Amino acid sequence: MSGLKKKRRIQIVALAAVALLISTGLIGYAMRDGINFFRAPSQIIAEPPGPNEVFRIGGLVEEGSIVRGQGETVRFSVTDGGASIPVVYTGVLPDLFSENEGMVGTGRLIDGVFEASEILAKHDETYMPAEVIDALKEQGIYKDPKAEGADS
Structure with missing residues (x-):
């Protein structure tokens, strides 16, 4: 009797492990196209991605x-x-898309030209995506609009 319970418990644990592996695999498979890595222009020049790689x-x-x-x-x-x-x-650009303003695009680099499938622009006067701020700070050209407003 005790051996039967032990065998049943091992079967349940094994079945749970297999179900966990299958569900993890399905989640990974579903997310494979949904994960896009961010790159700044300097990073793209330094390490050009392949023509089939979708990135931001x-x-x-x-x-x-x-x-x-x-x-x-x-x-x-x-x-x-x-x-x-x-x-x-x-396509139709966002209303707040303009020169000298932050933007993020999703697409592919083909023959040195980024072919965008989606363009996002800031959504108010002061907002800029965190990835863009980090890339601009790395190049030393980011100016904090809050600090500029404090000077005047």
Whole structure:
């Protein structure tokens, strides 16, 4: 009788372990396309990703670089102060998208041009994504708007 209980307990533990492994595998499989790594333009120049790798780029929209093409196609450059990457996006840009403002885009680097599938811009006057702030601080060109407001 005692041996039967022990055997049943081992079966339940083994079944739970298999179920845990399967569920972990399914979660990993579902998330494989949902994880996009952030890269600053300087990092992209230093270590270019493959053409099939989807990632996020962020920085400031370079002044004078916005060129509107046919239809909804827009070309511009994004910079972190150390490097600049040309970007192509087809679609409607966010209302607050403008030159010298922070942006984050999702897409791929193909032949040296970042082909964006999504563009995000700041959502108010002072907000900038944390990844963009970190990249700009690393290049030494980030200015805290709160500190600037305290001077005046």
